[in-house]
């Protein structure tokens with residue numbers, strides 16, 4: 278069985294004080310910490326604070342975004358090598374807010390995944406359809422188009438685990454969550470697509486769900502066989518809620 282992963286995407290929230298308190302709250306739950314792969318994705322400016330606060334915790338961390346370039350005159354950007362230099366394990370790429378607000382294309386997302394892989398980071402690749410595409414029955418076509426350029430990048434890294442986060446754009450921050458069976462169906466399509474494109478052991482491909490995950494809905498979603506964990510936005514800011522998601526998903530999983 279996959280080890281569950283819970284990744285907290287703090288977006289542009291938090292500060293050093295909040296990180297300290299959050300890590301302290303987590304540290305009280307040793308058993309829970311060990312049963313799940315916990316990942317914190319804070320604003321890049323606070324990665325060093327997480328590195329210091331989490332040094333005694335089984336907590337991995339990563340960036341929310343990095344440049345398509347490896348270095349150079351790109352004021353305000355951060356390179357994947359810098360993310361790796363701060364001890365990060367993961368690099369989030371292709372979040373829908375990056376795609377919609379900063380016009381990141383599928384090709385740019387693939388270039389960012391390539392930068393991450395070149396520097397020893399594990400990309401967490403976000404995909405997901407808009408409300409319109411959802412209504413038009415285009416979910417699978419959109420997700421396949423988003424995955425396609427990224428798959429080509431992984432070919433050169435056969436030993437790196439693949440982590441895909443399926444986040445319907447309309448579910449992010451909205452309180453609307455697709456039915457667990459609908460999530461299962463898209464995850465099964467993602468697994469089939471990735472498996473056809475890449476030679477990976479089943480356990481080396483994890484598919485997370487993201488979009489309005491809360492303690493109250495996590496268990497039902499996680500009960501789906503192809504849901505291997507969650508990418509959590511708002512609910513990850515509150516350590517107690519985030520840990521409760523962890524507690525709730527450990528309760529039942531049939532496969």
Ligand code: PGA
Pocket residue numbers: 286444448449450451487488489490508509510511512
């Ligand atoms: P949400 O965000 O949990 O607040 O909906 C998820 C995300 O954007 O990754």
